[in-house]
Amino acid sequence: MSLFKKIFSKEKKETLDKGLEKTKTSFFSKLTKAVAGKTKVDDDVLDNLEEVLVSSDVGVETTLKVIDRIEARVAKNKYLGTDELNKILREEIAGLLAETNVGNETDFTVPENKKPYVIMVVGVNGVGKTTTIGKLASQFTKKGKKVVLGAADTFRAAAIDQLQVWADRVGVSIVRQEMGSDPASVAFDTLKSAVAQDADVVIIDTAGRLHNKVNLMNELTKIKRVMQKVVEDAPHDVLLVLDGSTGQNAFEQAKQFTKATEVTSLAVTKLDGTAKGGVVIGISDQFQIPVKYIGVGEGIDDLQVFNKIEFVDSFFK
Numbered sequence: 308m309s310l311f312k313k314i315f316s317k318e319k320k321e322t323l324d325k326g327l328e329k330t331k332t333s334f335f336s337k338l339t340k341a342v343a344g345k346t347k348v349d350d351d352v353l354d355n356l357e358e359v360l361v362s363s364d365v366g367v368e369t370t371l372k373v374i375d376r377i378e379a380r381v382a383k384n385k386y387l388g389t390d391e392l393n394k395i396l397r398e399e400i401a402g403l404l405a406e407t408n409v410g411n412e413t414d415f416t417v418p419e420n421k422k423p424y425v426i427m428v429v430g431v432n433g434v435g436k437t438t439t440i441g442k443l444a445s446q447f448t449k450k451g452k453k454v455v456l457g458a459a460d461t462f463r464a465a466a467i468d469q470l471q472v473w474a475d476r477v478g479v480s481i482v483r484q485e486m487g488s489d490p491a492s493v494a495f496d497t498l499k500s501a502v503a504q505d506a507d508v509v510i511i512d513t514a515g516r517l518h519n520k521v522n523l524m525n526e527l528t529k530i531k532r533v534m535q536k537v538v539e540d541a542p543h544d545v546l547l548v549l550d551g552s553t554g555q556n557a558f559e560q561a562k563q564f565t566k567a568t569e570v571t572s573l574a575v576t577k578l579d580g581t582a583k584g585g586v587v588i589g590i591s592d593q594f595q596i597p598v599k600y601i602g603v604g605e606g607i608d609d610l611q612v613f614n615k616i617e618f619v620d621s622f623f624k
């Protein structure tokens with residue numbers, strides 16, 4: 308099938324395959340049980356398949372879309388065998404993702420006409436936000452981009468220190484203040500410094516709290532407003548980081564954050580340590596926001612650009 312022509316390098320593909328191993332193993336063991344003793348795709352198989360997809364964290368809405376598509380194929384061909392189910396599922400999930408403008412990229416890029424390109428990173432504590440920022444900084448640096456980090460999560464000294472460790476590791480400059488400082492002030496200083504250094508990319512870390520959406524909304528709005536005093540259309544990207552291992556909780560966080568601020572892209576982390584990787588399929592389908600990056604390992608290069616064709620190929624390999 309030409310849709311699945313390889314795009315990634317062999318090394319990147321192997322990392323993706325390995326990162327999705329737990330998800331894949333769990334999904335196909337459930338799928339095997341769902342079709343046990345059956346030779347053709349009938350109502351019972353479809354009911355079981357629905358349960359498999361929902362329990363694999365694909366999400367109810369996306370699951371129903373996939374089932375509808377398969378039902379339409381069964382209606383056309385009354386004798387679809389269960390041995391074809393893997394191929395059918397793969398095609399229908401790929402087709403569903405192809406309808407949304409997500410996961411088309413193959414490498415780390417930023418628009419050349421935005422300088423500095425400002426990324427504001429949001430997400431609750433513990434999802435891998437700071438690690439994602441460090442890995443992003445590393446990838447952009449390898450592409451020859453000059454990167455500046457801003458430690459605007461001033462509510463936790465550990466967050467500032469962790470970002471400093473990443474800045475030192477990657478070899479990029481960082482703007483930080485003391486714990487308890489005004490986050491908007493840090494963002495302002497970061498952009499001033501980036502402009503002075505003629506930097507290409509600015510990545511701003513923000514506080515990971517969601518217990519009070521009004522406070523969060525006000526804080527993020529203030530950070531944006533202050534940044535725009537330096538770079539008129541900043542931020543160019545509001546990246547929400549989600550922990551893929553939390554499954555349905557990642558959906559809920561996406562809902563809450565999209566209510567609190569205008570999220571323009573998503574990163575789904577920690578997919579290598581979980582069987583809940585199906586969440587990427589559901590999130591890609593349900594939110595009109597592109598999944599830009601996925602975390603498929605601990606290594607500095609294990610943050611990958613999300614490409615739906617490669618993802619589906621690895622999932623069903």
